[in-house]
Amino acid sequence: MNLHTQPASWPLAGISHETFLQRHWQRKPLLLRQAIPAFKSLLSRTELFDLACDDTVESRLIRRQTSGQWDLQRGPFSRRSLPALRQPDWTLLVQGVDLLDDAVAALLARFRFIPDARLDDVMISWASDGGGVGPHVDAYDVFLLQAEGRRRWRIGPVRAPRFLPDQPLKLLADFVPDTDHLLEPGDMLYLPPGWGHDGVAIGPCMTYSIGFRAPPAEELLQQLLWKLAENLESGPRYSDRGQIDTFAARTPARLPRTMVDFLQAAFARLKPGRREFEAVLGELLTEPKQQVWFDPSTQTVAQLARACAHCGLRLDRRSRMLYASASVLINGERLASPLGRSSLLRRLADQRQLSAQDWTDATPLERAVLVEWCEQGWAHPFTARQAKHELN
Ligand code: SIN
Numbered sequence: 001m002n003l004h005t006q007p008a009s010w011p012l013a014g015i016s017h018e019t020f021l022q023r024h025w026q027r028k029p030l031l032l033r034q035a036i037p038a039f040k041s042l043l044s045r046t047e048l049f050d051l052a053c054d055d056t057v058e059s060r061l062i063r064r065q066t067s068g069q070w071d072l073q074r075g076p077f078s079r080r081s082l083p084a085l086r087q088p089d090w091t092l093l094v095q096g097v098d099l100l101d102d103a104v105a106a107l108l109a110r111f112r113f114i115p116d117a118r119l120d121d122v123m124i125s126w127a128s129d130g131g132g133v134g135p136h137v138d139a140y141d142v143f144l145l146q147a148e149g150r151r152r153w154r155i156g157p158v159r160a161p162r163f164l165p166d167q168p169l170k171l172l173a174d175f176v177p178d179t180d181h182l183l184e185p186g187d188m189l190y191l192p193p194g195w196g197h198d199g200v201a202i203g204p205c206m207t208y209s210i211g212f213r214a215p216p217a218e219e220l221l222q223q224l225l226w227k228l229a230e231n232l233e234s235g236p237r238y239s240d241r242g243q244i245d246t247f248a249a250r251t252p253a254r255l256p257r258t259m260v261d262f263l264q265a266a267f268a269r270l271k272p273g274r275r276e277f278e279a280v281l282g283e284l285l286t287e288p289k290q291q292v293w294f295d296p297s298t299q300t301v302a303q304l305a306r307a308c309a310h311c312g313l314r315l316d317r318r319s320r321m322l323y324a325s326a327s328v329l330i331n332g333e334r335l336a337s338p339l340g341r342s343s344l345l346r347r348l349a350d351q352r353q354l355s356a357q358d359w360t361d362a363t364p365l366e367r368a369v370l371v372e373w374c375e376q377g378w379a380h381p382f383t384a385r386q387a388k389h390e391l392n
């Protein structure tokens, strides 16, 4: 799929990306009838259930019991442990399907009018009649694409959320929806973070949630501080030689001032400049999720280089790549100068592919890093057939 040949409104049912971003994004919900006309699910129910049985995949089974109590179980599941299809009020949710399936990754790529740094994943749910996850809010911008069957979405703003006690899910206690939409296959509903929603399957149905993280600052900061501390060049080891006075024997529980001074000085060294800060943030945002493993290539360096020279290359669907003013970040790793400023690598990050001509124009250093990524399975040379399809 070549993103650059798609109309500017794709997949927003004729609304331009610009209008959508100005009027709706992070402001208010938008229902898009036939956002993807004649959309057919990219995975069958059986394929989705198979994923939920895989121990490298994150999945959940949620049931609403007749008592009103909710039940949550986490995968992997065995096929026999899933409820019967005709049993109402249950749903199976599979996370990160874009990492597992090229067609779903291509669907996610349709949403790259939003920066990659915001992309989270595609979750796919299958629900029996009446199934859903209950009224809730998400810390995400989300596009809810109806893939099969029908789902009724009731949505509304939530000012001061209160949650039901003693439930395994964070469910809104007094959700008052103000809008009701019935979605058919190909319809899509956009919701900003914090917007209340409750989707109930009208007959069996499948829904794709294309999510964009909108984390609170403290969540990112926690991880950022951790990374900054990791990157801190090893400084002096703590020493209190000549610093412990004779009072310590009487007050051994007292926190020594020397130790506080020592750590406070180390903490001051943590404070990064702008470039370091953006590089660390990029490392963090490109870090592969826990369940992601790359398959190293079985080809030799010479074979990989030859294949790239003939047909170009593409990033693996699981690779995350960003760039900042002076660095290129890929799968949690940083390339600093001179590769950190390479326009070729920036183009690879934006287009997720390079042509044979790009390869010819690349410097030896750029080629060396590209081949290294192919060896690691972070990128792959195109086959002749793919190159014809993707790059023409
Ligand atoms: C679902 O697919 O049932 C849940 C999607 C959501 O509400 O975020």
Ligand code: CO
Pocket: 136, 137, 138, 197
């Ligand atoms: Co939700």
